[in-house]
Amino acid sequence: MTDPFASTRRMFHIPDGVIYLDGNSLGPLPKAASARVAKTIEAEWGEMLIKGWNLAGWMDWPTRIGDRIGRLIGAAPGSVVMGDTLSIKVYQALASALELNPDRRVVLSDNGNFPTDLYMAQGLLTSLGKGYELKVVDPEDVEGSIDETVAAMMITEVDYRTGRLHDMKRLTQKAHSVGAIAIWDLAHSAGAIPVDLTGSDADFAVGCTYKYLNGGPGAPAFIYVAPKHADAVRPALSGWIGHESPFAFDLDYRPAKGVERMRVGTPPIVALAALDAALDAWDGVTMEAVRTRSIGLSERFIREVEARCPELELASPRDPQARGSQVSFRFHEGYAGMQALIAKGVIGDFRAPDIMRFGFTPLYLSEDDVVRAAEILGEIMRDRLWDTPEHKTRSKVT
Template sequence: MRPTKTDFTATKTRFNLPENVIYLDGNSLGALPKGVAERVQRVVNDQWGTSLIRGWNDHGWIHTPSTIGDRIGQLIGAAPGTVLCTDNTSINVFKVLGAALKLRPDRKVILSDTGNFPTDLYMAQGLNQLLDAGHELKLVAPEEVEAALDDTIAVMMVTEVDYRTGRRHDMKHLTKAAHDAGALAIWDLAHSAGAFPVKLDACDADFAIGCGYKYLNGGPGAPAFVYANKKHHETMRTPLAGWWGHAAPFDFDLNYRPASGIDQMRVGTAPILAMAAMDAALDLWDDVDLEDIRTRSVDLCELFIAEVEARCPELELASPRDANVRGSQVSFRSQNGYAVMQALIAAGVIGDFRAPDIIRFGFTPLYISLEDVVRAAEILEDTLKFRKWDKPEYSVRAAVT
């Protein structure tokens, strides 16, 4: 392990983790930070219960999409006033895709890749069908995105880190390539935000969206986030024109006028209990160095690859071997992958299975240690060696619940 300024032994103590579990699925749902339950309780009883409708002003509820958005912005290299915490990722995809297409009215093609998370593709397909104006979603292999950028492409929309393999696109390079072709670049940061430093402004990304419930630990179904580069704030128009994104929501005008800046991307009333959990979870990052997160993440992933390859030669690495093009997860291809993962979960190592044959392990330095990595590899070896996934007691459900 390379030394870090951040004390990762200390950060681990800030989570409530169940005993006898090594949790390598924080890239699907982050673990529970200790302050969250108390914060949500306080908002329910001391704010909603006591202030009632006055809570919108007295406790700043009305501002939470911006205040929490700016906190997320610090983790993804986005200037204040360019990020909102709001809605879910799919809905935010629709907003930025709708806005981006209107900024390139002469082009009809949305370019994405087959490694993108399906909901991004579905939202594009739904938008195209709604528009019924000849728009097309063009899908290529992840390594072919750059070559597919030509003067038909209105928008390149890709997820930076592949949810199955952990393969990572080069944001700066691809964004420039998109711009050189006259296209806009939308980045999905679902597996990036909180996993390593992201530099949206520095890469000149046009729009971005991402999850609150993975590496940001905001809880199941936590509010997502949306980013729009400042250069588009004057000209973009969200297709989801809700009253919270109106220039003067409490004037109750009959006509929509967009709010200035990123506030236009608000739609309806913010979910205050969920926002409270998200905000409390972000407290974790106050004394964490993002470069340290990346250093430790790479060390954990490299160690896991070395341990598993030494112990389990039957598994094939599905993630890139080069850490420079990999996110914060390691995936292997495995025969009977689903059953293997069920047996692993029953033995206390929680990862994830992704069809058809991927077993996937996420590494979140805030609560995963060197010892966890070695122990997880040992249990994986043991599970494969004794074909524990063949035994009926492992086939039903995790014994550790």
């Protein structure tokens, strides 16, 4: 039987001797990205200079590449735009959502949300004053906490620690039933699981592109605005590039049409070139096929690890339909265990206080990879290879 992912594996550079299980934190280098970035730097920036904005079409890249990502997240053409960082996009989405619901003061989130989302919400609500409140509940309590006081529900679909998966459609329907706006963070969803923003009737969505989309460190984020809101939302960050006519140089801001108004600063062209090349890997792949294979890989990994490592406790949901494309185990020396594993060529990552985290990306991972990774992890646990001062010394990035 032909492996549908054999061709995509050849599209990525994985260093010799490495099994890479950290694509949920930073995707590996697509081989085509180097040449594409070189072309952008040398043939476009180098030869065209400032003419590249017109001759190479740089100004349109955020929308064109946004549509490529839109295909992977169930978004209509023209409803996704690239630029800035995920934190900026979270701020934009939440600020716009609150203006759509001016008579309410509660923003609902959960403690499985990535901290930066909560930080951005805290900062925005503090600036607004006026009695705004950020209500943070346990993930399983989100649905029961959606009521008529909620202005906006701001949820990360896949918990960054455990991989727990929220039901986007059900929670969005519940939010809408009480008049709340639904904002979804797709940082651990885009490129990992099938997403249907249109079918789920999501109002806003944001996400990064350096994880499962393999855009490179610091790759630009995206924002989705449902077409029904696109010409009504007011961007709180009224950037020059989001103006209706940037080169009219008006002193007063007029928002551009549709999602274009959510652009803020000058597009990061070199970074967008790398991302554009990375997205080529998705041209012949369906998210349904990715999901089926990622479940197979993660299920095999869980079986292999649990057979070899009784010290580790599964932190992710047992049901594969209830988690994203990652598996996490708890271990009281999780940081040291992960450093020992990395030293043996198997790269995952650690999340405080005790989570060893592994991502499963069929674009470049095989079943042999995950079995071998579990074997090496078993050796580390059996021989206590993690129990050294070197592996217990914390680095800045874990």
